Amino acid sequence: MGVQLHRLLPLLFLLSWPFFLRDGGRRVPVRDDLHPIVLLPGHSCSQLLARLTDDYEPAASPSCGVRKGTGWFRLWENDTALQDPALLPCYAEQLKLVFDPVARDYRDAKGVDVGVMSTNSCMKGLVAALEGIGYKDGENLFGAPYDFRYAPAPPGQPALQFSYFVSSLRLLIERASERNGNKPVILVTHSHGGINATGFLNQNAVRWRRRNVKHLVMVSTGAGGGVPMLKSVVPTTGGNRTPPTPSDVLSVSGNTGRTFGSAFMALPTPKVFGHAPLVVTQAKNYSAYDMPELLAEAGFDDEEVARYRSRVLPVVTNLFRAPIMPTTCINAVGVATVERIVYSDGDFSKEPEVVYGDGDGSINLASMVALDTVIGGDPDQEHYKSVFIPNTTHSGIITDGFALERVVTEILEANNASY
Structure with missing residues (x-):
């Protein structure tokens, strides 16, 4: 049962991300002309829960096992543990991953079950702006948090946890589309969410992408790191x-x-x-x-x-690598x-x-401009647009009023496009 719950947790949270923000306390009617949106946040937004099983054997200190059998607790971000020198070794031990050379893949530390907990704290400005134009949680607005510790692997190498994420996100997108008259969704990502979104899209056939995903809007993501x-x-x-x-x-x-x-x-x-x-x-x-x-x-x-x-x-x-799909890249x-x-x-x-x-404080301009070549420069790319917003930061682009307004404008443009 523990393993099943571990695997189901990401999907359960994906389907129930609790957006409770409203436009000035006023419920805005849901518009039927909007394509559903699935949000993929930056890695710091993806909160993790953990529980310790009987298999957990603390190495840092015997006191690290005090939570064994007590149920789920906050693993990331755990500000209390980060600021307490006595708790930090336990926190580090339970958060780490282990690379299994036999399985050739990463896994959680032995005896530590981890699940993804959704949060809207660092995207609340964007969520509020979208709800202000008629989007509504659970109807045409959904969130897809993830375990930021895991990553896609090259072809031929296993990445089991990322595969769970791909399966969960695929199901979420299909259900979001079904609930909205089979309109394909718009994927809106921030920062590391763009890496996971492109990794996800690369693992789905072009036919599935065209049927289920209308547009990818990547915010604060470069093509080559920083x-x-x-x-x-x-x-x-x-x-x-x-x-x-x-x-x-x-x-x-x-x-x-x-x-x-x-x-x-x-x-x-x-x-x-x-x-x-x-x-x-x-x-x-x-x-x-x-x-x-x-x-x-x-x-x-x-x-x-x-x-x-x-x-x-x-x-x-x-x-x-292109073609991914119709894509808009927005960077500060x-x-x-x-x-x-x-x-x-x-x-x-x-x-x-x-x-x-130059850049946004986290990503260099060179990495942003490279998107224009890697994606936009491919002759087979269906649609590509690059937007630069001056004088804002990596995170400010989804919180600062003038930047947020431009991001929402680009999302609406993608929604109204006829391709």
Whole structure:
């Protein structure tokens, strides 16, 4: 029963994301001319629940097993554990993933069952704006949270948990369409949600996509990762990696973040950043082609580096291949964004000098512009539009009034398109 519930939890929460926001307290009538929307949030929005079974054997401390048999509790984000040095080792141990070399796949730590809990806290502005034009939770507005620790794998390599996500999202999209006169849905994503959405679409046939998905609207997503992520991979606090924050999953105590299948998905890719020096030291300049060497220098072991080469790099290199489907990419620009990191004496434990360029604070402009080539430049791409919104940030694009208004305008344009 425990395994069944574990597998069902993501689907149960997918089908019941509780949007309770209204336009100024006024219920806006649901419009019958709107295509249903499925929202895929950024990774920090995907809250995780956990429960400890009898198989759980705490290694950090015997006290880590105090919740065994007590039911479900909040695993991510758990602000209490993040801020309590006594709880942090337990939190890190229960959050980590294990790579099984026999199964060639990631799994939860032994004795830890994890399920996805939905939340609208970081997309409430967008949700409110959509409800203000006639969308309604459970009728034509749905949410698809996910376990951000897992990621798609290259063809021929297993990714069981991501496959569960693909199956759940596929069912949600089909049901959302059925409830709305068989209108195909509009997928609206933010940040890492765009990576999961494209990974999902790549695993479904073109015929299914055209029947069930009208348009993909990706917000705050680049085609090749971002340089700011490197500051997490090469932390200035050395092996201690403190203090951890929810926005920096790689810095969780005990290097928990580096066990995630998604840990390196946002690193700069060679296809976009080429040979430009991204990390500079006295001994060597590291480009996107040198990520394996940089990871090794930063303390990642041979197996971790090998998994980057064999599982992550092939996925991110081909993730945004066209044609996906009619697509609109919306990104923020005009914000200082880390473009190069300089360790003048080669000591990764010290605070580096930083060179800034354009972007949204998390994604570089180069990664955004690459979407125009990777997706928009393919002659077989059905429809592509690129939108840049100035002077807002990676997260501000779905909270700031002027940016939010433009995002909703683009969603309505996709809704009204005749293709």
